Amino acid sequence: MGEPHDEDLIGDDEEVAVPDPARLRSEREALRIAEALVFASAEPVSEGFIAERLPRDMDVRALMMQLKDDYAGRGVNLVQVDDHWAFRTAADLSFAIRRDETEVKKLSRAALEVLAIIAYHQPVTRAEIEDIRGVQTSKGTLDVLMEAGWVRFRGRRRTPGRPVTLGTTRDFLDHFGLEELRDLPGLEELKGAGLLSGRIPANFNIPLPLTGDDLAEDEDPITQLDLEELGLLTPGGEADE
Template sequence: MKRPAPRIDLFDVRPDDERAFVFAQDVRVIEALLFATPGPVTQAMMKPHLSKGADVEALMAALVQDYAPRGVNVLRIAGGWMLRTAPDLAPVLADQIPEQRKLSRAAVEVLAIIAYHQPVTRAEIEEIRGVSTSRGTLDVLLETGWIRMRGRRRTPGRPVTYGTTGDFLVHFGLDSIQDLPGLDELKGAGLLDGRIPPGFSIPSPSDDLEPLEDEEPLDAEPLDFMLVSPPSDDETGP
């Protein structure tokens, strides 16, 4: 049976307490990785730098607990962990954060549809919205890095399918796409009208990287021309 993680002061460990000392050193290594890495740090990224047999879940539980009362928290995001500002301090730092480009209402609607219905085509987005969707709206979302072209639907015309990215999860502080709010949460936040039509439901989103049965990978786009290096002065003809 695996022994529980030791309850220790991470900053007051004696070297002669070998188990606690190794645990504390592993925590320090993870802390350094979180500080130095701009994106989520996964278990696979941590393992090569930790002691043999290190229990990553126990290490992260200790680090999360240690950072909980601080101005920076350790959060589970996009399948890994990141250092993020404590939520209650967001108003204090509002003036220090560069203002990001605001999305239009159409772009927000399209982003929500892609997040919940992915993989989804442009025609399917338009069917859900009930209005046409300009290519420019999709281009804006592609530029943000929050959506990607997943593949092509195995239907006539082979339309492109869209899905969200890891950057989408990071920006919105989600560990996985399944953490998107459900029907009850959306109603509680006032984002859905109380008079919901019978049979209305929120789909269960999935951002599986593998193509679905009705999808195929995107083809590599052929080049319009071939780049050929010009002959050097010392080359001679046949």
């Protein structure tokens, strides 16, 4: 008796799923387009931007995750930054890359404290930052974080005086290798890294930061008039670089 063939193992009523060649070609072409769009951009590319240039029936997130898997383990990785994508050198190869660039000035302790408070407590006002730190926050400290592109004005709090609220930017996520704010280290991770020293109060906890660009319930959006009052617009109405 001979060996059974594949066709003998399939019942008469069963159908064999045959990949659609046209569909496969379309997906391969979509991968190539997405790869080219990210490669050609100096900044992380949004999924919306990619979707506009692909067939309407394409699942952009699934497509990008497939492309991310394709680059895993290579010298260049595809990384996700919020809902944006970018190519980055593999982190474990940083030792082999020679950087000819101007030395970046290190942030002061005060700037690091303010950045951490904004990252974990956003949306947060300047007064709330000072309340947490127990000292006044100079305008220069916030200016340094703004110039680095890591902190932005989010909106205005619906309280007397309508104070401006602060939050982090997409560049902040990109610089620190985070896909989203939920990836910020928690209490146990900070303790394990030795970043929390001394006796920690029993009720001490690390807040879960607000994700996304959506305003909180007690926030109003920043208007052009607000930006002018804050000195963020030139007389011509364009934002300062």
